[in-house]
Amino acid sequence: MTVVDFLQGVSAWFARIEGVGGERVCPRHHVEHTGKLVYAAAIDLALRRAQGSNAYDERIRRRALRTVSMVRTDPSTGSAVFFPGSLDPRNAATNLIDSGACCDVLAQVVDEAAELFSDTERASIRDAVTKVCSTYLAKAVLVKEVPAQRMWGATGLARAARAFHDESFAAAACEAIARVRAQSQADGGIPYLPEPGKSREHAGLADLSVFYHSRHAGFAFYVARMLRDSGAVLGPQLDAWLRASVDVLTALYANDGVKPLAVEAKQWYWESDYEVVSHSFDVHALIEASLRYGDPRYAQWAALAYRRLVEHVEPDGGVVSHRGRGINFQCRDFWNGHVAWIARIHEHVPLDADPPAPIGIRAFPDSGLVRIETERYAATIRGAKRPINISFGGAVGGGTLVTFSRGVCGGDHARQPKWTTLAPGAIEVVGRGGPGLFARARAFVRDNAHDVKFRLYVANIERKAGNLAFACAYPFRHVLAKCLDELRAVHASHFDCAPELTVEPGVVRVRARFCRRDGSALHGCVLVRRYEVGADRLTVHDELRLDVAVSRVRFRLVTGATLESVEGERSRRSGDVVTIRPAQTPSVIHVRWSL
Numbered sequence: 001m002t003v004v005d006f007l008q009g010v011s012a013w014f015a016r017i018e019g020v021g022g023e024r025v026c027p028r029h030h031v032e033h034t035g036k037l038v039y040a041a042a043i044d045l046a047l048r049r050a051q052g053s054n055a056y057d058e059r060i061r062r063r064a065l066r067t068v069s070m071v072r073t074d075p076s077t078g079s080a081v082f083f084p085g086s087l088d089p090r091n092a093a094t095n096l097i098d099s100g101a102c103c104d105v106l107a108q109v110v111d112e113a114a115e116l117f118s119d120t121e122r123a124s125i126r127d128a129v130t131k132v133c134s135t136y137l138a139k140a141v142l143v144k145e146v147p148a149q150r151m152w153g154a155t156g157l158a159r160a161a162r163a164f165h166d167e168s169f170a171a172a173a174c175e176a177i178a179r180v181r182a183q184s185q186a187d188g189g190i191p192y193l194p195e196p197g198k199s200r201e202h203a204g205l206a207d208l209s210v211f212y213h214s215r216h217a218g219f220a221f222y223v224a225r226m227l228r229d230s231g232a233v234l235g236p237q238l239d240a241w242l243r244a245s246v247d248v249l250t251a252l253y254a255n256d257g258v259k260p261l262a263v264e265a266k267q268w269y270w271e272s273d274y275e276v277v278s279h280s281f282d283v284h285a286l287i288e289a290s291l292r293y294g295d296p297r298y299a300q301w302a303a304l305a306y307r308r309l310v311e312h313v314e315p316d317g318g319v320v321s322h323r324g325r326g327i328n329f330q331c332r333d334f335w336n337g338h339v340a341w342i343a344r345i346h347e348h349v350p351l352d353a354d355p356p357a358p359i360g361i362r363a364f365p366d367s368g369l370v371r372i373e374t375e376r377y378a379a380t381i382r383g384a385k386r387p388i389n390i391s392f393g394g395a396v397g398g399g400t401l402v403t404f405s406r407g408v409c410g411g412d413h414a415r416q417p418k419w420t421t422l423a424p425g426a427i428e429v430v431g432r433g434g435p436g437l438f439a440r441a442r443a444f445v446r447d448n449a450h451d452v453k454f455r456l457y458v459a460n461i462e463r464k465a466g467n468l469a470f471a472c473a474y475p476f477r478h479v480l481a482k483c484l485d486e487l488r489a490v491h492a493s494h495f496d497c498a499p500e501l502t503v504e505p506g507v508v509r510v511r512a513r514f515c516r517r518d519g520s521a522l523h524g525c526v527l528v529r530r531y532e533v534g535a536d537r538l539t540v541h542d543e544l545r546l547d548v549a550v551s552r553v554r555f556r557l558v559t560g561a562t563l564e565s566v567e568g569e570r571s572r573r574s575g576d577v578v579t580i581r582p583a584q585t586p587s588v589i590h591v592r593w594s595l
Helices: 003-017 039-051 057-068 095-112 119-143 147-164 167-183 213-226 235-252 279-293 296-310 332-337 437-464 468-486
Strands: 071-073 080-082 360-364 369-373 377-382 400-406 413-415 427-431 500-504 507-515 521-533 538-546 550-556 562-567 571-574 577-580 587-594
Touching (some): 039 095, 057 095, 080 095, 080 119, 095 147, 119 147, 147 167, 147 213, 167 213, 213 235, 235 296, 360 500, 427 521, 427 538, 437 468, 538 550, 562 577
Antiparallel strands (some): 071 080, 360 369, 400 413, 521 538
16 A cells, blocks of 8 residues: 555545534544644645645645634633643643644644635634744643653644744744753653653653654654754754664564554553554654664664554554454544654655664663564563553563564564563562562552542543443453452562663673562562573573572463473473472572573
């Protein structure tokens, strides 16, 4: 499917769901997602330009004028924003996201298709954009704490600065980028919420987000392009950071073209095992990086991400987030609106690119990632991460394999689940020490009380959307089942939030503790792991050092792995799980396996 064909399908999807005046109430959330619907105009502008056709003119006019009609005054601040933003909780977005998107696209419409509007209409669009930018966006991008939201606002400011020649908007957009850089990690990783304690949020929100990660770099590239002087926007240090951030993105991709949701700060977004709708942002960021830095691997990853996305086009022309079971929180208005970011660089997306060439071992220590690539396989290891509760935080750390792929772009593939007590490739111990049942229950309430209420809110949204069976089961799966799981007296290696991880030529070494999901460790138990990177196989040597009494040790094999030996204690295997009951204390157990 060519990119233009793809964009035509998405454009037609939007045209079918709109009313005669551009109105559209989401059937799931029962609200008009103005900040997502506006992107339909950006898609239509790209098609108008690509095809030299006026077939999209009325769609662009209708969407732009409907969006202008949605300007409201936020009663809490007196600022002008685009409704609904965060003024209606059903919208599942913020004022900064919606107003940034609306100002961006409306300014683009005036910049590229002014002839479609009368003088009065152009004036109303300009007045709406400049009012929102001056009273809200220029301030909000400097004070909001979520980097992706800052950058979203910066897109609106930068496009408005270009269209309406306002230097103050440009300065605010550049400052927003600088502040996001200051919130980021040295290796290019970007926490979803760098300091969650400030807003009394769970610590897991400070983890990486595979869903949001590419927006930071992609939006920064866009701001630079809009202001026509990337040196003034970025500078050498910020430019190096952006390239590092794109490199983190490529390390997150498995060879099948899908990123692991086990590395996701906002776990609650996803009921599915995977998602592809963030690929719209990924393709945009990767293509911009390819154009800027000349590295062919970026375009090759973009081609793979694009192919996976278009595999999820429905007969109606629009995309869905995944195939299979699970109802995800966002809706198709979001997912199809975000395709606009592909539309903006569509002429550069390669359809027949070669697979990315393997480049050995890459380490991203601040992000807790190690990426291994050979001609025969690729793997991603997750070391340091943030604690997890029932809604937030990366599921797997401790030097555990997050993904493993054999073959160039797919083949045999193993991926970590989002919530598990015994993760594939990890080891758990049931000790005779550690916190008792009452202490474990108290810890669960401490870490999850707020999120239990939030999960019930999500279940109610699904009830109103008509997903009754899903809504009824939702609290049991995400509250009761996870509570019972957390009350078990189990510590696991993949819950270690701060393992020691070192990279040497051909070897990755890990020293991990056995922890609970909040990162609290069981003292006296250590896992020393060594990954040996061969040309054809990845061999793993595990040494468990148990200096305290442990009633049981369990190890789960990664899908497709071969268990080569277990030494030091008697063991029993059942399926992919090996159970060991140490006969003495202290004890040392050696496990060797390979992929």
